[in-house]
Amino acid sequence: MDDSDGKIVRMKLSDQVFERLRELVASGELAAGDVVPSERVLMERFGVGRPAVREALQAMQSKGLITITHGGRSRVNALTAGIxxxxxxxxxxxxxxxxxxxxxxxxxxxxxxxxxxxxxxxxxxxxxxxxxxxxxxxxxxxxxxxxxxxxxxxxxxxxxxxxxxxxxxxxxxxxxxxxxxxxxxxxxxxxxxxxxxxxxxxxxxxxxxxxxxxxxxxxxxxxxxxxxxxxxxxxxxx
Missing domain, CATH: 1.20.120.530 (GntR ligand-binding domain-like)
Known part of the structure; x- marks a missing residue:
């Protein structure tokens, strides 16, 4: 993206992964109740390392888009006005x-x-x-x-x-x-x-x-x- 000086600012890898995941939810490819792909699958799909995937998933959870369950599979939340x-x-x-x-x-x-x-x-x-x-x-x-x-x-x-x-x-x-x-x-x-x-x-x-x-x-x-x-x-x- 461009800042106020017109310089190109490179997005963090985790931010790029977050945007891709958010697009999957917005498009319906990942629907409410769906299991979120594993870290390994996401690493292979987006060509990034585990830290970037984990940070992106944490951001998805903080936005209320997914629920991360330790010891279980994370799932996509239903998008509601409350969220x-x-x-x-x-x-x-x-x-x-x-x-x-x-x-x-x-x-x-x-x-x-x-x-x-x-x-x-x-x-x-x-x-x-x-x-x-x-x-x-x-x-x-x-x-x-x-x-x-x-x-x-x-x-x-x-x-x-x-x-x-x-x-x-x-x-x-x-x-x-x-x-x-x-x-x-x-x-x-x-x-x-x-x-x-x-x-x-x-x-x-x-x-x-x-x-x-x-x-x-x-x-x-x-x-x-x-x-x-x-x-x-x-x-x-x-």
């Missing part, structure tokens, strides 16, 4: 902790996303979906008194709601976004007296979902998020 978003997890957490104002930006994104999500979910919600959400509310109620468990139950509720949309990108984004928010909001540990209100709002949202009332569901979610945002500060938890 894609997990690649930005560390960077996102660093961004939030280094610049607290980004938490407010993320809250704004959450508000926009969840209003759109609940509208789609209300249109598609089935009785089984609503029953699952009620069960999650019951689990959250059982976690009263434990801030961490209560927050995890809250994430589970909103993530299950996103699943109703049938859009894996919405589902994965929602789960990661809420995980980031809850990790970096120290004010979430100060929920005393507000837990029951949260549960009541979740029940109201589910009632609208069960009735396939998208307008009512959006209003209920908007009220829920506005109240939640009023409690939050931009101070990182750690």
């Amino acid at each position: 894609a978003f997990s690649q930005v997890d560390d960077i996102a957490k660093l961004l939030l902790s280094s610049e607290p104002s980004n938490v407010d930006h993320l809250k704004q994104v959450r508000h926009l996303l969840e209003l759109g999500t609940v509208r789609i979910a209300a249109q598609k919600c089935r009785a089984a979906d609503a029953d699952d959400l009620v069960a999650l509310i019951d689990k959250q109620r059982a976690n009263l008194g434990s801030a961490e468990a209560f927050m995890k139950s809250d994430i589970a509720f909103h993530t299950r709601l996103a699943l109703i949309t049938g859009n894996p990108l919405i589902h994965s984004i929602t789960e990661m976004m809420l995980t980031w928010l809850f990790e970096y909001h120290s004010s979430l540990l100060l929920w005393s007296g507000q837990e029951q209100k949260t549960l009541d709002e979740h029940v109201a949202i589910v009632n609208f979902l069960r009735a396939n009332d998208d307008e009512g569901a959006v209003r209920a979610m908007d009220d829920h998020l506005n109240r939640a945002n009023s409690r939050f500060t931009s101070s990182p938890a750690r």
